[in-house]
Amino acid sequence: MDSTFGISVKTAPEAVGPGDPLKQSNMGVIYAPSHHSIPVDLAKPPVIVGIHWCGGSAQAYYQDSWWASYAETYGFIVIYPQTPYTRDNCWDVTSKATLTHNCSGSSNSNANMVKFTLKEYSGDASRVFATGISSGAMMTNFMAATYPDIFAAGIAYAGVPAGCFMSQDDVPATWNSTCADGQSIYTQTRWANVVKNMYPGYTGPRPKMQVHRGSADEVLDA
Template sequence: MTLPTKKTTPPTKQSRAATLLTVLAALLSVLLTPAPAAAASLQEVTGFGSNPGALKMYRYVPDGLPADRPVVVALHGCTQNAPGYATGTGWTQLADRWGFSVVLPQQQSANNPSHCFNWFQTGDIARGQGEAASIAQMVDRQLADVAGDASRVYVTGLSAGGAMTAVMMAAYPEKFAAGGVVAGLPYGCAQAAGSPYVCMYVGATQSPAQWGERVRAARPGYTGPWPTLTVLHGTADYTVKPVNMTDLVEQWTNVHGADQAADISDTVAGYPHQVFRGPGGNAVVETYSVTGMGHGQPVDPGTASTQCGTAGAYFLDVNLCAAHRLGTAWGLG
């Protein structure tokens, strides 16, 4: 049986015109609606100074960042680069959350085939020379460009970047309120040990006074204030031995005129945590000994208020985000 078909009425000219107008109106609505503002992204900056260390400069500035905000300098480790370190550590995530800008120096293979900052080369760790001078020039450029708060500039880094953090604190103490060394080494360690590898795997034999004198000699005549220091290091780090955290504590407590006895010993996220206070009672050195962690940056991926970072090579998920702990200590949040 054949079912009857429904009779249709051909569309009139008026109905066709109305349909066309409806389609055109919808299309114009899409085309004329303003697109949402693009999120901030990492940008390379050129011409930031004489750049004697031949480094590259990258930076991250959150959209709408007001003037007079802090600046964090974040130094990647060996085999890493600025973009990967920016996101892996969580620093750009926190910059958006808390409102500060980030400077990310990047090593070049012509300087070091493994992309390590040359923390062991005398010509790169002295004030006014090499890579240290290049990083200092980046700070000046950033402060000028974003009208940042020169009294709230901080420096941090992982491994070779951590060692370079100690370099910047020693050679340019007037530029930094505080530093954060992650799996790094004290200033002048390679020169004290006679070899960067001895320094990394064994440590250098120096007294606290000798360690402190190396810092003071990097900035002759400087009377302070010196940057405060926070150190995070894994107890199972076999690339940069944990003895280097002990040496950093001895170096910077001596610089601040403090003793080597912790004033606070407790736990944070289940890990041993210590605070060393200076003569004025303020915290000058803080340490996190991350039990069982190897060589890398502690991260805690997630969206909770204390979480940040992305797990990956040398970004180790240990339920503690180093960037968050540092930012908290520095009052960024």
């Protein structure tokens, strides 16, 4: 089942059968549109957030990745969030809002999608994961940094560290050439402090992470 999130009053989802594709319903707790892949009626299913790349979309990630197929086979829920920034369809990984736990911005919207899904479909809150490509990988790192209380692990493909793209002028979804060109070189302690400052006071466990990068990447040299 796929669901679209809109900015309206929450309505009850339409009942669907196992594996029904592209069912639409409005759930107003989230401002950005999204798609869910919910294969079957499972008890306490895990949840994966699949985050698209710059120029991509929730629908493209749904169609072009294997996550929905794996969900059918192995039994988990996939959320495909859609960035609200339509100029390049990149995620806001630059503004103070999205860099801060329980503030506004894309990271908060994605976290709210997870919270809604866990409640609506009785998901397993101990098995929530994020993955993404490029801009989606950056947002994956952001989700792990800003919401370590929600995510158990993440896999980032061709991204940059959480906070690397931060805008000094607090502009959302903008480009950061210093980071992209590999010039944001800090100590481990400083990178750790960047992450800790996204959720001040948090002392719980941190998500496990897999980070994949290729030397042939001509866009991000971070």
